[in-house]
Amino acid sequence: MEPCTFILFGATGDLAKRKIYPALYNLFVRGMLPRNFSVVGLGRREWTADVYQAAVERSLYQFSRRKPDDAEQLNRFLQFFAYRVLDIGREEDYRSLLALVEARERTLALPQNRLYYLSVGPEYFETIADRIRSSGLGAADGWKRLVIEKPFGRDLHSARALNRRLAESFAEEEIFRIDHYLGKPVVQRLESLQQANPIIQALWTNRYIANVQITASETVGVEERAGYYDHVGALRDMFQNHLLQLLMMTAIRLPYDSSSEKVRFQKKQVMEALEPVHQENVGVHLVRAQYAEGSVGGQPVVGYASEPGIPPASANETFVAARLRIDNGDWRGIPFYIRTGKRMKKKSTRIVVEFREPLKQARPEDEYGALPNLLVIEIGPEESISLRLNTKEPGTPETFKPIRIDLHLTPPTSPEAYENLIGDALRGDAAFFAHWDEVELSWQWVQPVLDAFANDRVPLRSYAAGTYGPAESDALLAEDGYRWWFDDDEPPSSQSESTEGDHYARHAHP
Numbered sequence: 001m002e003p004c005t006f007i008l009f010g011a012t013g014d015l016a017k018r019k020i021y022p023a024l025y026n027l028f029v030r031g032m033l034p035r036n037f038s039v040v041g042l043g044r045r046e047w048t049a050d051v052y053q054a055a056v057e058r059s060l061y062q063f064s065r066r067k068p069d070d071a072e073q074l075n076r077f078l079q080f081f082a083y084r085v086l087d088i089g090r091e092e093d094y095r096s097l098l099a100l101v102e103a104r105e106r107t108l109a110l111p112q113n114r115l116y117y118l119s120v121g122p123e124y125f126e127t128i129a130d131r132i133r134s135s136g137l138g139a140a141d142g143w144k145r146l147v148i149e150k151p152f153g154r155d156l157h158s159a160r161a162l163n164r165r166l167a168e169s170f171a172e173e174e175i176f177r178i179d180h181y182l183g184k185p186v187v188q189r190l191e192s193l194q195q196a197n198p199i200i201q202a203l204w205t206n207r208y209i210a211n212v213q214i215t216a217s218e219t220v221g222v223e224e225r226a227g228y229y230d231h232v233g234a235l236r237d238m239f240q241n242h243l244l245q246l247l248m249m250t251a252i253r254l255p256y257d258s259s260s261e262k263v264r265f266q267k268k269q270v271m272e273a274l275e276p277v278h279q280e281n282v283g284v285h286l287v288r289a290q291y292a293e294g295s296v297g298g299q300p301v302v303g304y305a306s307e308p309g310i311p312p313a314s315a316n317e318t319f320v321a322a323r324l325r326i327d328n329g330d331w332r333g334i335p336f337y338i339r340t341g342k343r344m345k346k347k348s349t350r351i352v353v354e355f356r357e358p359l360k361q362a363r364p365e366d367e368y369g370a371l372p373n374l375l376v377i378e379i380g381p382e383e384s385i386s387l388r389l390n391t392k393e394p395g396t397p398e399t400f401k402p403i404r405i406d407l408h409l410t411p412p413t414s415p416e417a418y419e420n421l422i423g424d425a426l427r428g429d430a431a432f433f434a435h436w437d438e439v440e441l442s443w444q445w446v447q448p449v450l451d452a453f454a455n456d457r458v459p460l461r462s463y464a465a466g467t468y469g470p471a472e473s474d475a476l477l478a479e480d481g482y483r484w485w486f487d488d489d490e491p492p493s494s495q496s497e498s499t500e501g502d503h504y505a506r507h508a509h510p
């Protein structure tokens with residue numbers, strides 16, 4: 001990896017301490033940072049280098065998956081870190097930053113490779129990019145990269161405007177848009193799951209697959225983020241970015257030698273083939289809802305509108321479920337169901353691929369007794385990939401029972417998303433970052449939904465906290481003869497605290 005300087009805007013903030021310092025430390029311990037490396041942390045707080053290094057050290061003990069246990073090693077790591085007070089709006093602060101970066105490059109014999117990480121609110125992205133250019137920071141002799149956190153715009157128009165501004169200072173290949181779901185270890189293995197397994201590759205088409213279900217359910221509510229979340233909602237917070245990225249990663253068909261360009265090209269093709277939804281039809285394919293009071297993990301919790309900081313009349317959605325279709329040769333006719341919500345029964349991010357049941361068509365339902373084959377990809381908090389098949393024990397009556405074959409288990413020490421992504425950005429590998437084309441196409445798909453919400457064309461449903469969402473979300477699949485698959489090891493009685501029983505009921509497939 002090439003020596004470089006990591007310039008961190010927002011070095012005193014929450015994301016830096018929770019994710020960025022632990023990620024850098026774990027990369028360092030694994031020998032995956034360049035030997036010559038410099039971090040320049042920036043914030044408004046009047047910190048010295050010592051105060052900054054102490055804050056970095058604290059964050060490692062608090063948040064790193066690997067706690068420091070070697071004082072000499074820790075000390076070498078902390079020596080990378082320098083701090084400078086900088087106000088994002090103040091031009092002269094960038095000149096002083098440039099002087100510091102250049103001085104360290106000289107002292108540490110670093111080439112002028114500079115990575116700018118914007119761990120600050122999105123309202124600052126454009127100013128920072130402009131100032132990097134106007135101050136001369138961006139005119140270095142080596143490479144420059146801009147790592148940018150979400151959210152990337154709040155609708156199609158603002159995302160395009162932001163991209164135009166960034167493009168004045170950075171080329172597309174220099175912009176690394178973080179979507180932390182793309183850094184999750186299981187998501188990073190999706191391509192090899194296809195590539196290394198011809199059996200899966202052969203099945204990855206509408207000929208064998210009945211539907212695909214992508215779920216990101218959370219047990220938490222709005223937590224301390226009421227001000228942010230009430231203006232964003234589940235559609236912008238999770239669906240437009242993380243969940244559409246998971247859809248792309250599931251739907252791509254990769255050649256054997258998949259370079260980052262090929263991965264991104266295929267993802268773009270998937271988004272281009274996504275059937276658009278029109279404002280007047282949004283309610284047919286999409287359910288929006290807000291959580292009411294209920295109980296999560298046995299604890300009573302208030303409804304969204306009673307959360308601190310949320311206006312009681314808020315019509316913000318905390319849950320979205322949608323049916324999408326990809327109009328290409330592989331996926332034509334196959335529904336992709338996506339849902340995400342806060343205050344649901346279980347924290348779980350998973351992709352379930354349900355296979356067709358040819359046997360079922362040949363035999364009456366009661367005699368058949370088998371459940372569909374499922375490929376279950378657990379992304380978090382558990383990580384696993386398993387295949388559910390049916391079997392019959394010898395000598396038993398004609399009933400089937402499911403068996404589960406584990407295809408992959410991630411060791412408990414697998415790197416966290418930010419570690420993967422920061423390592424990739426330092427190496428210049430953009431495969432697991434969102435390209436502008438993908439972001440623009442995602443907003444293009446989402447925009448009519450935003451308009452339909454704003455014009456009140458989609459009723460806001462309600463679901464009790466601690467459940468799997470409103471009944472309308474189940475009805476969306478039932479219309480097509482399907483049902484959501486939850487944890488296939490769970491007995492039916494634990495599926496939902498409010499609507500027990502029918503989740504595991506059999507249904508007729510088309």
Ligand SMILES: NC(=O)C1=CN([C@@H]2O[C@H](COP(=O)(O)OP(=O)(O)OC[C@H]3O[C@@H](n4cnc5c(N)ncnc54)[C@H](OP(=O)(O)O)[C@@H]3O)[C@@H](O)[C@H]2O)C=CC1
Pocket residue numbers: 009010011012013014015016018042043044045086087088089118119120121122149150151
């Ligand atoms: N926290 C998280 O888990 C996640 C955060 N994000 C995104 O990451 C970004 C940062 O979030 P987070 O760390 O939580 O935010 P915080 O509010 O905790 O931190 C904001 C940082 O920005 C700095 N800052 C704010 N205004 C200025 C200014 N005018 N000049 C210079 N520095 C300034 C602050 O410095 P100081 O306090 O010294 O003024 C602080 O370091 C946001 O875009 C957020 O959406 C994305 C995913 C998860």
Ligand SMILES: O=C1O[C@H](COP(=O)(O)O)[C@@H](O)[C@H](O)[C@H]1O
Pocket residue numbers: 216218237238349380
């Ligand atoms: O980006 C976000 O993601 C988290 C969920 O992330 P996960 O890795 O825990 O699945 C979500 O809670 C948050 O609202 C959103 O901004």
